[in-house]
Amino acid sequence: MITTTIKRMQNNIHGKWVDSRGTEVESIPNPATGETIAYVPISTKEDVDLAVQAASTAFDEWSLVPVPNRARYLYKYHQLLLENKDELAAIITAENGKTLKDASGEVQRGIEVVELATSTPSMMMGDALPNIAEGIDGSIWRYPIGVVAGITPFNFPMMVPLWMFPLAIACGNTFVLKVSERTPILAEKLVDLFYEAGFPNGVLNLVHGSKDVVNGLLEHPSIKAISFVGSEPVAKYVYETGSANGKRVQALAGAKNHGIVLADCHLEKTVQGVIGAAFGSSGERCMACSVVAVEEDIAEEFINLLVAETRKLKVGDGRYEENFVGPLIREVHKDRVLNYINIGVEEGAQLLVDGRQPENQKGYYVGATIFDHVKPDMKIWQDEIFAPVLSVVRVKNLQEGIDLTNQSKFANGAVIYTSSGKNAQIFREKIDAGMIGVNVNVPAPMAFFSFAGNKASFYGDLGTNGKDGVQFYTRKKVVTERWF
Numbered sequence: 001m002i003t004t005t006i007k008r009m010q011n012n013i014h015g016k017w018v019d020s021r022g023t024e025v026e027s028i029p030n031p032a033t034g035e036t037i038a039y040v041p042i043s044t045k046e047d048v049d050l051a052v053q054a055a056s057t058a059f060d061e062w063s064l065v066p067v068p069n070r071a072r073y074l075y076k077y078h079q080l081l082l083e084n085k086d087e088l089a090a091i092i093t094a095e096n097g098k099t100l101k102d103a104s105g106e107v108q109r110g111i112e113v114v115e116l117a118t119s120t121p122s123m124m125m126g127d128a129l130p131n132i133a134e135g136i137d138g139s140i141w142r143y144p145i146g147v148v149a150g151i152t153p154f155n156f157p158m159m160v161p162l163w164m165f166p167l168a169i170a171c172g173n174t175f176v177l178k179v180s181e182r183t184p185i186l187a188e189k190l191v192d193l194f195y196e197a198g199f200p201n202g203v204l205n206l207v208h209g210s211k212d213v214v215n216g217l218l219e220h221p222s223i224k225a226i227s228f229v230g231s232e233p234v235a236k237y238v239y240e241t242g243s244a245n246g247k248r249v250q251a252l253a254g255a256k257n258h259g260i261v262l263a264d265c266h267l268e269k270t271v272q273g274v275i276g277a278a279f280g281s282s283g284e285r286c287m288a289c290s291v292v293a294v295e296e297d298i299a300e301e302f303i304n305l306l307v308a309e310t311r312k313l314k315v316g317d318g319r320y321e322e323n324f325v326g327p328l329i330r331e332v333h334k335d336r337v338l339n340y341i342n343i344g345v346e347e348g349a350q351l352l353v354d355g356r357q358p359e360n361q362k363g364y365y366v367g368a369t370i371f372d373h374v375k376p377d378m379k380i381w382q383d384e385i386f387a388p389v390l391s392v393v394r395v396k397n398l399q400e401g402i403d404l405t406n407q408s409k410f411a412n413g414a415v416i417y418t419s420s421g422k423n424a425q426i427f428r429e430k431i432d433a434g435m436i437g438v439n440v441n442v443p444a445p446m447a448f449f450s451f452a453g454n455k456a457s458f459y460g461d462l463g464t465n466g467k468d469g470v471q472f473y474t475r476k477k478v479v480t481e482r483w484f
């Protein structure tokens with residue numbers, strides 16, 4: 001039994017904050033200090049039932065609200081999110097640990113998806129073709145699918161939920177959200193602002209928890225589609241189980257993103273780009289650059305500058321501007337990362353920058369770490385470490401860099417640094433990754449494009465956002481009509 005003033009979080013069912021039916025809770029530490037800042041309920045399947053019932057009831061009326069009117073609620077929501085930007089970023093930093101600068105960037109990227117969702121009246125349009133046979137017209141109409149569930153990871157507590165519910169709801173669906181039990185606090189604010197924007201009760205419901213809630217959603221007959229973002233094994237499980245239960249599933253999974261640095265790159269800008277991509281958000285990004293293949297001709301020069309610039313990065317509490325690398329999400333994740341660094345040393349990679357002993361030991365800190373002479377048979381090359389740990393491999397040329405990158409089981413993002421348009425074109429054609437960058441740090445697409453990887457980084461067909469998102473959250477009717 002908890003006897004403290006620290007907040008115990010609640011679920012939101014039909015627009016009301018209510019206690020979970022379960023008794024289990026988990027404490028939420030601030031990763032920068034280790035202090036408990038909230039308790040999250042580990043809800044039960046009964047809680048899932050209540051949320052799905054609320055969403056099903058709300059669907060009957062919400063799906064009939066004209067599309068432009070649905071979009072108008074989102075204008076109001078957009079405005080409220082803008083007005084609360086600073087508070088939203090501060091909550092992200094407190095529960096996730098990323099720096100305020102990274103958190104503000106995340107808030108912005110989340111808001112951009114709400115902007116996208118306001119254009120649903122155009123994006124939901126079908127197609128029509130008159131006179132497909134004598135006196136006959138053909139057309140395609142799009143409709144909402146029903147109750148949709150979203151299951152999200154800890155590393156983007158704002159952006160990833162916003163990849164899902166605004167667009168799903170704008171398309172006329174109602175929603176049950178299950179955010180990460182490691183970063184549940186921001187969702188409360190997202191839901192409060194949602195109802196402040198005037199949406200009818202039950203259109204968005206929030207159930208906190210872990211596996212049982214996920215399984216409850218995957219099994220529930222009234223859930224028509226599941227949007228999932230998280231680690232690879234769970235994405236695969238969610239995809240297989242949800243599909244077996246007859247649901248539409250998009251499951252965005254883990255990653256190991258590669259950069260290729262060619263001898264003709266702009267050296268200083270490339271080094272800054274790789275540092276931002278590898279160590280920003282403490283490497284806890286699905287689009288983090290965690291391997292860089294550098295052409296031999298430039299390798300020494302590139303690595304010397306990379307190491308010198310990396311050594312300048314400060315590690316510490318993300319609230320303070322001078323810190324670039326914030327804490328990792330939990331002590332157990334920190335231990336896992338330290339273990340990976342030890343493995344890298346044992347595997348024979350050369351540890352150029354060692355982040356194992358940053359000054360501030362109170363939170364879950366690991367500093368920026370660089371290995372050189374990494375080989376593709378090493379675990380540190382293969383596995384997603386999800387931390388500020390960068391592996392450098394040396395390659396003879398672009399082709400070797402591409403061949404090596406394509407050996408990865410993951411294929412989320414990949415970036416090339418070059419001043420040659422021809423090399424960039426070859427890279428674009430031959431690299432196997434869902435999201436590709438040329439001379440950019442993190443090739444995360446803007447909201448009006450779709451977002452998803454290939455290979456083990458994605459289970460499903462349609463990605464999130466953009467036209468894919470609208471297709472995922474709607475079903476079609478093709479009409480062939482003749483009038484006498």
Ligand code: NAD
Binds near residue numbers: 151232252253254384
């Ligand atoms: P995670 O897989 O541990 O958790 C994601 C969600 O799944 C959470 O809501 C969690 O409660 C639930 N979950 C966890 N274990 C489960 C289980 N055994 N059964 C059912 N549900 C379970 O992921 P995480 O650690 O929170 O997030 C980091 C991972 O997410 C990384 O692998 C990262 O690459 C990935 N990610 C991918 C993308 C992308 O676009 N591909 C975006 C962000 C994060």
